[in-house]
Amino acid sequence: MVEMLRMEHISKRFGSFYANRDVSLSIREGEVHTLLGENGAGKSTLMNILVGLYQPTGGKILHRGREVRINCPRDAAGLGIGMVHQHFMLVEAMTALENVVLGVKGESPLLSRSADRARIGALSERYGLDVELDSPVRELSIGAQQRVEILKALYRGADLLVLDEPTAVLTDPEVERLFDVMRSLTAEGKSAVFISHKMREVMRISDRITVLRAGKSVATVEVGRASAQSLANLMIGHEFVESVYEKAKAPGEEVMRLADVSLHPSLKHGGLRDVSLTLRRGEILGVAGIDGNGQSQLARVITGLEAPEGGTVVAPDGPVSVFSPEAFIEAGMADIPEDRNAMGLVGDMSVAENLVLKKTDSKRFSYARGAWLKTGAIRAFAEEMREKNDIRCVSVGQAARSLSGGNQQKVILARELYGNPSILVAVYPTRGLDVSATNFVHDVMISERDNGCAIILISADFDEVLKLSDRIIVLFEGRVMGTYPGKGAPVKEISLAMAGK
Ligand SMILES: Nc1ncnc2c1ncn2[C@@H]1O[C@H](COP(=O)(O)OP(=O)(O)OP(=O)(O)O)[C@@H](O)[C@H]1O
Ligand SMILES: [Mg+2]
Incomplete structure (x- = not known):
């Protein structure tokens, strides 16, 4: 197995704090190498060093056996190293094509445009990265924006692609597409560094896994010799114990009700159609569904950011069609927003x-x-x-x-x-959190529930919805497909409803 890249004894200090301390990492040709670690363990920092955004405080990098200095992303690109960041770095007003070629020197701009297009077309074809090249980036879905980022790296000749939490923002079908892209890259001998907190994904796509803990590399293991439990233990440095919760005993009175709420009902994605639901004290209402089926809009209506076009919202103090974000805060309602x-x-x-x-x-x-x-x-x-x-x-x-x-x-x-909110609107509350932080957030939500808080949990993570909810509704194309008990939830039925059946 040929080694493509090695980071040796890398340290990175910010002030007196070491984000990386004596980290070593070796990437082979044709492998998916996962970096795993708690929030703040130093994964993004290490990769930012690799692509020249940060200079290490100590240590060295070897590229195909030769020591290299990577002073800026251009140096990294010259070595065939590209990165898709945790937060994308595209220019939203420019088209996908313009973003892909941005900053790459061409000959005559007019001549090169058609050549660019042909080259990018060939890359998309080869790796299954289709995007509307002439659309402004801001009009593309998150998944498509990510494909633009990948194309951008490949266009610069990347044969080592760093993907920093690429799946945190993707729907399940988009994750499958990304994995296909990664597999077609590695089949050609290209390599990927993958970062994710979702153990199930890590176990599926990785060849090897390096665990970072508090800035240090603690182990590198072959995926076949690891389990989700053993990896979690390595990450946190002791046995990870996932909490188990009881469902709510007796939910209290109703604190909020939506009756036949609609918002942009003509939109298949991004609208709400005749949505009715109730929130009760001491209960978690889970909203299951594939991302993009009205979840964001539902949260916007409940938090007062958008007034519904039809139907009524009844809050503790009466109808809330005049609800504003300020009134929301004043009513003692809390909000974990989708886009932090x-x-x-x-x-x-x-x-x-x-x-x-x-x-x-x-x-x-x-x-x-x-x-x-x-x-x-x-x-x-x-x-x-x-x-x-x-x-x-x-x-x-x-x-x-x-x-x-x-x-x-x-x-x-x-x-x-x-301050004990009366209602909590939690939208993807554990997105991007490591296993133990996720467990912590779940513990907190359950204890708030037991203190009488009414919680609406909107999450694309079906396991999370099943684990926490006392009642579950499914959103599909802006409609409520059904209401199900959280205790002994009919998983199969709910999955079908999520697919619109
Ligand atoms: N520019 C900076 N100045 C000061 N501290 C920083 C800076 N960048 C990162 N850190 C600190 O370094 C540590 C490692 O951060 P890093 O972003 O690498 O973590 P991570 O493993 O990617 O975590 P996550 O899973 O949450 O993305 C964090 O404690 C962070 O606060
Ligand atoms: Mg990070």
């Missing part, structure tokens, strides 16, 4: 500021409603939240955007769940 970067966090603000984002009007944190913040009180509160929620950061004064993806999610959870 756009809606959940202010990246440039500190972790502490993000934790009190919705409370800066309170006496506890300001002397005069929103002005004159009590920085000491905010800091103390933030420290408490950090401790309780195991938010891994160097300091609560650190900018939220410099936290690892999963730790950003923990900041949102900590903020939203503090």
Whole structure:
């Protein structure tokens, strides 16, 4: 087996904190090599070093046996190393084609355009990466945007493709497509570094797995010699025990009701049609379905971001057609939004500021409603939240955007769940979280439920819905296909409903 690339004794320090410490990693030709580790273990940092976005504090990189210096992404591309980042880096207003060729030197622009098109067409064909090349990127689905990123890397001649949590944002069928692409790449001797928190995927697609823990590489194993349990144990450094929950005993009174709600009903994807549901105290209502069947719209209506075109929303204090996000907060409702970067966090603000984002009007944190913040009180509160929620950061004064993806999610959870919300709207609450953080979030949701919180859980992860829900509804093309009990849920029936049957 030919080694393509080796990272030796790599360290990366931010201030006094080591994100990577003496990490070694070897990638063979034609393999899918998975990086596994808790949120903040240093996976993205290590890969950012590999593609020249960060300079290591120590260690070396060998490419086909020769030591190389990778000072920038262009150097990496020159060595055939490309990366699809956790958050895409496309220019949304430009077309897919323009994004793919962006920054690559061509001859005469007019001449090269048709040559580019032919080359990209050939690449798409070869690896099953079809995209509408002339559509602006912002009009493409997430899956298609990802294919543009992959094409971009391949167009630059990548034979080592780093995929940082590519499946976190994909629907199940899109994951299958991505896996097909990865298999056709490795069949040609190209290699992939794959990052994912979903053990089932990791077990399916990997050849070898390297586990990082707290910045260090702790083991590299062949997939055939590993199990989901053994990998989880390696990741967290002790035996991982997944919680088991009882279903709610006796759900309480109704706190919110949607009756025949519709929103852009003519849209097959992205509309709601005659949706009726009730939320009760002390109960988790799970919304199952394949992504893109109205889940985001449902959350937008319930959180007051969008007024329904038809039907009624009845909240604790009456109908909420005039609901606004402010009223939502005031009603003591909490929200874990789908897109943490756009809606959940202010990246440039500190972790502490993000934790009190919705409370800066309170006496506890300001002397005069929103002005004159009590920085000491905010800091103390933030420290408490950090401790309780195991938010891994160097300091609560650190900018939220410099936290690892999963730790950003923990900041949102900590903020939203503090203060016993009456209703919680949780949209993909564990997306991007590692196994133990996921378990932690589930524990918190169940305990909120047992304290009387009414929770609506919208998730594309069917296992998660089954595990947590007391009642389940299925959304398909904006319609509620059926309501099912969470206890002894009819899995087969629900799966069929998710497919529209
Ligand atoms: N620019 C930075 N400044 C300070 N700290 C940073 C910076 N970038 C990363 N870190 C820290 O380094 C650690 C590793 O982060 P990294 O993003 O590599 O984790 P990860 O393994 O990719 O996690 P996740 O699974 O959540 O994506 C984190 O604790 C993070 O806060
Ligand atoms: Mg990461």
